[in-house]
Amino acid sequence: MNPIGRLRSGRSLGAGLGAAVLACAVLPAVLPPYWIYLAISAAVSAVVMQSFGVIVGRAGVMSLCQMSFAAIGAWVVLKLNVMGAPGGFFAWLLLGGLAAVPVGVAIGLPALRIRGVNLAVVTFGFAVSADIVWNANPFPGAADLTMLDRPAPFDTDGGYFVLCVIVFTVLAVALRAIGRTRLGLSWYELRHSERSAAAHGVSVARSKLAAFAISAFVAGIGGGLLAGQLSMVVPGNFAMGQSLALFAVAVMIGPHHPEGAVLGGVFGAVMATIMDKLSLPQDFGGVLFGAGALLALRSGLSQTDMTRMRKRERDARGLLDATGGARPGDAPGGPGGPGPVTVPAPRPSGDPRVPALKVSGLTVRFGEVVALDAVDLTVPEGAVAGLIGPNGAGKSTFIAAATGFVAGYEGSVELAGVPLDRLGPSARAKRGLRRTFQTTAIAPELSLYEYLTIGSGRRLPRAEADELLEFFGCPPGDVPVSVVDAGSRRLLDVAAAIAAKPEVALLDEPAAGQSAAESLALGRRLTEVPARFGVSILLVEHDMELVQATCAQVTVLDFGHVIASGPTAAVLEDPAVRAAYLGTADVPAS
Numbered sequence: 001m002n003p004i005g006r007l008r009s010g011r012s013l014g015a016g017l018g019a020a021v022l023a024c025a026v027l028p029a030v031l032p033p034y035w036i037y038l039a040i041s042a043a044v045s046a047v048v049m050q051s052f053g054v055i056v057g058r059a060g061v062m063s064l065c066q067m068s069f070a071a072i073g074a075w076v077v078l079k080l081n082v083m084g085a086p087g088g089f090f091a092w093l094l095l096g097g098l099a100a101v102p103v104g105v106a107i108g109l110p111a112l113r114i115r116g117v118n119l120a121v122v123t124f125g126f127a128v129s130a131d132i133v134w135n136a137n138p139f140p141g142a143a144d145l146t147m148l149d150r151p152a153p154f155d156t157d158g159g160y161f162v163l164c165v166i167v168f169t170v171l172a173v174a175l176r177a178i179g180r181t182r183l184g185l186s187w188y189e190l191r192h193s194e195r196s197a198a199a200h201g202v203s204v205a206r207s208k209l210a211a212f213a214i215s216a217f218v219a220g221i222g223g224g225l226l227a228g229q230l231s232m233v234v235p236g237n238f239a240m241g242q243s244l245a246l247f248a249v250a251v252m253i254g255p256h257h258p259e260g261a262v263l264g265g266v267f268g269a270v271m272a273t274i275m276d277k278l279s280l281p282q283d284f285g286g287v288l289f290g291a292g293a294l295l296a297l298r299s300g301l302s303q304t305d306m307t308r309m310r311k312r313e314r315d316a317r318g319l320l321d322a323t324g325g326a327r328p329g330d331a332p333g334g335p336g337g338p339g340p341v342t343v344p345a346p347r348p349s350g351d352p353r354v355p356a357l358k359v360s361g362l363t364v365r366f367g368e369v370v371a372l373d374a375v376d377l378t379v380p381e382g383a384v385a386g387l388i389g390p391n392g393a394g395k396s397t398f399i400a401a402a403t404g405f406v407a408g409y410e411g412s413v414e415l416a417g418v419p420l421d422r423l424g425p426s427a428r429a430k431r432g433l434r435r436t437f438q439t440t441a442i443a444p445e446l447s448l449y450e451y452l453t454i455g456s457g458r459r460l461p462r463a464e465a466d467e468l469l470e471f472f473g474c475p476p477g478d479v480p481v482s483v484v485d486a487g488s489r490r491l492l493d494v495a496a497a498i499a500a501k502p503e504v505a506l507l508d509e510p511a512a513g514q515s516a517a518e519s520l521a522l523g524r525r526l527t528e529v530p531a532r533f534g535v536s537i538l539l540v541e542h543d544m545e546l547v548q549a550t551c552a553q554v555t556v557l558d559f560g561h562v563i564a565s566g567p568t569a570a571v572l573e574d575p576a577v578r579a580a581y582l583g584t585a586d587v588p589a590s
């Protein structure tokens with residue numbers, strides 16, 4: 001992170017911790033007892049909100065059963081209390097959170113196959129079943145009125161509020177740290193595009209399950225805290241309607257940011273009192289939350305997302321003005337530029353007789369449509385090869401099948417002599433076969449640095465990220481993707497693929513939307529990539545000037561068949577190629 005980013009991030013952490021200390025010092029001293037009790041409810045709800053923040057806010061998964069995870073935490077704490085288990089409240093609280101984890105993972109398993117509304121139905125089904133179980137089996141201690149004592153020195157209402165704020169703050173700091181890891185960043189990518197995440201080598205299954213596990217843990221802690229607040233709980237405290245209402249609040253407010261979790265917690269706790277004071281029916285609060293959630297779902301962004309993004313965009317515009325704009329045609333350290341660049345040396349190439357990528361007999365059928373018919377193609381080590389053809393020829397299908405996005409193709413795909421056919425897209429990406437997409441789907445709330453970190457699949461040194469961004473003519477790394485234009489996003493996508501230093505990168509029309517000058521600048525950059533980064537390239541393009549300027553060899557597809565392959569100049573002179581293109585694109589004579 002550059003000094004501006006570090007400063008901003010340090011300040012927000014400091015402000016958050018300061019607000020927590022202030023709340024602990026002032027509120028118990030000044031609030032009347034009823035309001036302190038409400039403040040505890042708000043703090044407990046804020047903890048539960050953080051669990052929504054992980055699964056709904058970050059990973060974009062519609063989970064409607066968070067209160068069921070909270071109930072597990074409460075059940076464990078109360079059970080251990082009844083048993084008089086050693087360790088005391090804090091150990092029980094932790095165990096309550098941990099007990100919710102396997103259940104969270106179990107509920108997460110269907111999420112690997114289904115998503116959206118269908119997943120919402122599955123999680124809601126679990127909430128309904130849990131409701132039935134809790135109603136049939138009273139919580140431990142309820143039958144013989146065994147109360148849970150709050151731990152000293154947090155046994156008063158004021159003290160317990162302080163404890164809840166401490167737990168909230170510890171979780172917020174931990175979640176913030178997780179959010180900066182590749183796992184945490186990958187959740188944002190999952191939310192916007194699972195296929196992009198897979199193309200970056202993110203294991204979609206592991207990432208989703210981790211989100212379920214962590215969110216269940218946090219909800220379990222929230223449930224344990226609720227048990228401590230009430231001393232004894234009833235099924236109504238964790239009713240499925242609660243999950244639904246809190247879900248609506250979460251979607252509307254965005255509890256993946258601490259201020260959103262606090263706001264959501266306060267809403268959840270005081271809404272009933274406000275409705276009461278306004279003499280409005282209690283259900284009216286639920287209607288307001290539902291309407292707010294619908295608006296947020298339509299825009300795709302919560303309230304805190306929008307507030308934060310506006311601020312980041314303001315800062316970014318300042319940064320862009322200071323650095324002279326977003327799209328340098330040729331960056332100082334880029335091709336032909338004067339600046340010294342210390343990018344990593346290319347990896348030593350292996351056996352030069354083994355191509356970087358060898359695809360043989362690739363056949364893909366979509367029902368009756370044969371999109372690819374026994375296609376052979378090789379990308380030599382250290383080369384920029386081209387794949388061209390008219391619209392619908394099968395180019396994108398070739399990339400999708402080679403990178404594992406099409407199940408059930410015929411033929412074989414070998415990367416540096418190693419067959420990949422049994423691997424899925426994320427495993428192929430990890431092995432060193434990366435791709436970009438014709439349409440980018442980059443999470444707008446990420447910064448360019450964060451996107452490169454996901455793409456690189458490792459802890460990417462800041463200097464290396466800066467050099468990559470400069471090389472590809474992208475805006476500075478601290479800028480959020482939301483302010484970056486479509487052309488720059490394509491370049492960023494290419495930079496993210498190259499950041500992983502894969503064996504081969506398959507680039508699907510990276511110059512689309514670029515001006516002629518930008519396209520040529522990209523061409524110059526791509527020709528330098530193999531020597532500079534040790535990455536061989538297969539370039540899919542309609543821009544023939546770019547192909548001619550960049551690719552030493554080219555393969556031409558038409559209706560799924562290879563109609564020519566060889567040195568670019570000779571192939572483009574081929575009458576069959578010119579006939580295939582007639583009327584669909586200009587093939588300039590070389």
Ligand SMILES: Nc1ncnc2c1ncn2[C@@H]1O[C@H](COP(=O)(O)OP(=O)(O)OP(=O)(O)O)[C@@H](O)[C@H]1O
Nearest residue numbers: 366369370371389390391392393394395396397398
């Ligand atoms: N998921 C799919 N289901 C059915 N047919 C498909 C699917 N994907 C591609 N096709 C068909 O396969 C053929 C090849 O499409 P593909 O997108 O690979 O072509 P392309 O060469 O990349 O075209 P363009 O240059 O327009 O991107 C087309 O006839 C297309 O309609």
